[in-house]
Amino acid sequence: MTETKTNTPKGAKGRGKQARRDDVALPALGVVGMLRWAWTQLTSMKTALFLLLLLAVAAVPGSLFPQRPANPAVVTQYLKDHADYGPILDALQMFDVYSSVWFSAVYLLLFISLIGCVVPRAIAHWKAWRSKPPRTPARLSRLPVYGTLVVPADRGLTAADAAGQAAALLKKRGYRVDLRTPDGALPNRALYSVGAEKGYLKELGNLCFHSGLVGVLVSVALGGLFGYSGQRTLVEGETFVNTLVGYDTFNPGTNFQSGWLQPYSFQLDKFEVRYDRESVKQFGQPLDFTARVTTKDSPDAPSEERVLKVNDPVSIGGTNVYLVGNGYAPVVTVRGGDGQIAFQGPVPSIPTDAVYTSTIVVKAPDAKPTQLGFVGFFLPTSQMGENGVAFSADPDPLNVQLNLNSYVGDLGLDKGKPQNVYALDVAKLTQVNGRDKPAGGIVLGAGQTYTLPDGQGSISFDGLKRYVALDIHHNPGQEWALGFALFSLAGLIGSLFLSRRRLWVRAGQHEDGRTMVEYGLLTRGEDRGGLAAEGAAVKAALAEAWGVSAEAPPDRNAGASTPGSTSPDSTGSHSTSPDSTSPDSTSTAKDV
Numbered sequence: 001m002t003e004t005k006t007n008t009p010k011g012a013k014g015r016g017k018q019a020r021r022d023d024v025a026l027p028a029l030g031v032v033g034m035l036r037w038a039w040t041q042l043t044s045m046k047t048a049l050f051l052l053l054l055l056a057v058a059a060v061p062g063s064l065f066p067q068r069p070a071n072p073a074v075v076t077q078y079l080k081d082h083a084d085y086g087p088i089l090d091a092l093q094m095f096d097v098y099s100s101v102w103f104s105a106v107y108l109l110l111f112i113s114l115i116g117c118v119v120p121r122a123i124a125h126w127k128a129w130r131s132k133p134p135r136t137p138a139r140l141s142r143l144p145v146y147g148t149l150v151v152p153a154d155r156g157l158t159a160a161d162a163a164g165q166a167a168a169l170l171k172k173r174g175y176r177v178d179l180r181t182p183d184g185a186l187p188n189r190a191l192y193s194v195g196a197e198k199g200y201l202k203e204l205g206n207l208c209f210h211s212g213l214v215g216v217l218v219s220v221a222l223g224g225l226f227g228y229s230g231q232r233t234l235v236e237g238e239t240f241v242n243t244l245v246g247y248d249t250f251n252p253g254t255n256f257q258s259g260w261l262q263p264y265s266f267q268l269d270k271f272e273v274r275y276d277r278e279s280v281k282q283f284g285q286p287l288d289f290t291a292r293v294t295t296k297d298s299p300d301a302p303s304e305e306r307v308l309k310v311n312d313p314v315s316i317g318g319t320n321v322y323l324v325g326n327g328y329a330p331v332v333t334v335r336g337g338d339g340q341i342a343f344q345g346p347v348p349s350i351p352t353d354a355v356y357t358s359t360i361v362v363k364a365p366d367a368k369p370t371q372l373g374f375v376g377f378f379l380p381t382s383q384m385g386e387n388g389v390a391f392s393a394d395p396d397p398l399n400v401q402l403n404l405n406s407y408v409g410d411l412g413l414d415k416g417k418p419q420n421v422y423a424l425d426v427a428k429l430t431q432v433n434g435r436d437k438p439a440g441g442i443v444l445g446a447g448q449t450y451t452l453p454d455g456q457g458s459i460s461f462d463g464l465k466r467y468v469a470l471d472i473h474h475n476p477g478q479e480w481a482l483g484f485a486l487f488s489l490a491g492l493i494g495s496l497f498l499s500r501r502r503l504w505v506r507a508g509q510h511e512d513g514r515t516m517v518e519y520g521l522l523t524r525g526e527d528r529g530g531l532a533a534e535g536a537a538v539k540a541a542l543a544e545a546w547g548v549s550a551e552a553p554p555d556r557n558a559g560a561s562t563p564g565s566t567s568p569d570s571t572g573s574h575s576t577s578p579d580s581t582s583p584d585s586t587s588t589a590k591d592v
Contacts, residue, residue: 042109043116051110058106062097065089069096069229069251073420098224099254111217118210125203132178133195136504143504143520145535151546153513162507162515162546163192169541170196175503194505199524205494212488219484222477228252229474235329235346235467239267242317247472262317266295269305271326271466275395284355284394291323291468308468318474325469327351327358330378330402333460336367342457343367348467349378350422356380357392360402361424362459365413372457373411373424376404376442390443402461404442406433406452432456500524501534505542517542 041047066074075095079086093100140146151157167177175196182190230247232240240246242264252258274288291308295316306314313320329346336342342364349358362374381394382401390403407429413419432452435441442450444461451458502522510516519538523531543550 039116042113043120044113045117048110048113048117051106051113055103055106055110058103059097061094065094065097067095067097069099072249107217107221111214111221114210114214114217118207118214121203122207122211125200125207129200133176133197133502136180136193136195136506137520140504140506140518140520143522145521145531147519147535147539149517149519149539149542149546149548149550151515151517151548153515155515155546155548157515157546159190159192159507159509159515162517163194163505165545166505166507166517166519166542167194167196169545170194170503170505170538173538173541174198176200191506191508193507196503196505197501199498199500201494202498202500203495205491205496205498208491209488209495210491212484212491215484216481216488219477219481222480223253223475225253225255227473227475227477228256230472232470232472233348233467234268234470235348236268236271236465239265240470241265242319242472262297262319263299264295264297264317265299266293266306266314266316266321268293268468271468273326273395273466286395289323289326318476320473322471322473323468324471327467327469328356328378328380328397329465329467330360330400330461331463331465332362332402333462334362334364334367334372334374334457335459336364336369336372336457337455338368340368342372346465346467348422353392354395355392356395359422360404361422362404363411363413363421363424364457365411367457370408370456371411371413372452372459373407373409373426373429374404374442374459375407375424375426376402378402397464400446400461400464402442402444404433404444404459405431406442406459407431408456499530501531503534503538 066078068075078095079090082089089095093102097103137143151162163179167179170177175198178195180193180195182192228251230250232246232248234240242261244250244258244261268291270292272288272290272292273286274290276282276285276287279285289310292305293308293314294303294305295314296303297317308314308321308323310323313322315321327349328351329348331346332343333341334343343362343366347360347362349360351358356378358378360374360376360378364372379390379392379399379401380396381392381398382390383393383399385391390401407424407426409429411429412425419425431437432454433439433442439453442459444450444459446461446464449458449460500523503519505517505519507515507517519535519542521531521535521538540550
């Protein structure tokens with residue numbers, strides 16, 4: 001029979017293949033397939049790491065621009081100073097970064113991605129933990145670390161006893177073991193084996209690390225939703241009550257209700273500052289700030305005297321009270337032209353330097369017949385400079401002095417518009433006192449009074465008190481965030497320093513009565529050095545238990561082959577290259 005062969009032109013072949021390729025139609029993913037693909041991409045570790053980096057980058061504007069929840073007055077001033085691009089930044093939510101749409105989107109995507117990573121891995125790890133170690137490989141000599149032992153016949157150790165004792169020894173070393181019945185046979189001899197595995201805490205640590213990150217995200221979100229923060233300036237002798245009207249500024253969380261405020265109170269009894277009076281270079285530098293307060297957990301609770309220091313907050317009513325600032329509050333009395341008291345009390349001043357040269361504003365909207373305002377400086381230790389201008393030489397109140405300019409007119413407080421208590425808008429006011437005015441400026445020492453010209457009123461410097469600036473924070477997720485952060489750190493340490501290892505021991509009986517034992521170890525990951533050390537330790541422990549030498553052959557037949565091996569040295573131990581004879585480090589025993 002003659003076979004006929006038809007030659008097809010090369011070009012025709014190419015056109016035929018191209019036609020067949022053009023006829024192939026890829027199946028459409030569909031809606032479900034597209035959603036499954038999107039979920040796979042979102043829950044990948046690569047995406048989670050990218051989102052974590054993106055979240056860090058998204059938080060950068062919160063450090064570059066003033067944030068409205070922290071200080072709305074600074075944001076308002078920033079918008080006035082940058083009228084050209086300030087509204088654009090405001091539209092992009094650069095002044096509300098941590099509650100912005102784009103920051104919240106990255107935050108939620110990272111949260112979902114981490115959960116999608118952790119849950120399937122946790123389920124798979126739980127199943128692996130409950131399963132038995134993989135079956136014993138057919139050729140242990142192909143494993144990265146391999147060794148053999150021979151027990152003389154006069155020891156009376158059977159293969160079954162050797163496998164049982166090996167299992168008990170490995171269990172003491174922290175392995176999860178499985179003693180197998182004979183899994184093969186040489187002529188008239190059965191083989192016993194032990195499968196052992198340990199290092200599950202490495203993967204568990206990895207899961208704990210990622211679960212801790214999820215917990216931190218949840219805790220931070222919990223604090224943002226149900227927490228609050230506020231500020232209060234408190235003068236010596238004054239009492240703060242934890243109500244909305246008791247705060248100078250109050251920033252509630254998204255879902256916080258004012259009815260949740262605990263009705264506690266605390267009074268500032270005394271504020272003490274200790275300065276360096278011994279060092280030459282650091283003379284006058286503050287060494288310690290101590291606020292002595294009296295607290296009450298509720299109106300009916302007993303009083304408790306406590307101490308508030310910098311970085312040592314007072315915890316009360318589920319909040320932490322932090323000491324963040326201090327200054328002087330001169331006590332002044334302002335009388336109107338009619339002689340009646342229009343204002344009386346301490347006025348906090350704002351320090352501008354290390355010696356507490358402070359700006360001060362006094363407003364007397366109740367003065368008659370015209371409202372009065374004062375702007376100037378408070379000097380704790382006043383000294384006259386060469387240019388005739390007084391300055392403060394020391395932060396302690398050794399020679400107190402008020403230097404003021406006075407104004408009359410409408411202060412704008414009757415219109416109901418909020419104003420900064422530490423600033424006075426003088427655009428529509430008439431200046432009465434000042435260095436460039438005929439009446440001159442107002443200079444007051446302790447206990448002195450100045451009468452304004454034309455019978456417009458007077459101002460007295462009655463005394464001096466100190467005040468403290470307080471930050472009050474309530475964060476229900478703060479302790480949880482710390483706990484999850486420590487939990488995550490512990491998991492990370494475990495995942496970095498623990499190793500996942502598998503070990504098998506096979507024992508058989510030789511014709512002359514000797515017990516032939518071989519073992520092999522396999523690791524997941526790059527841990528060759530530690531694996532070899534573990535193999536040497538296991539061999540030494542087995543040799544000690546059976547009373548044989550782990551270094552030299554026990555008898556003249558030491559070179560006899562062991563069960564399941566080709567013909568290695570009976571007491572030898574070797575490592576094979578993973579690229580040549582050993583299986584991949586992540587493969588199972590079945591692959592071996």
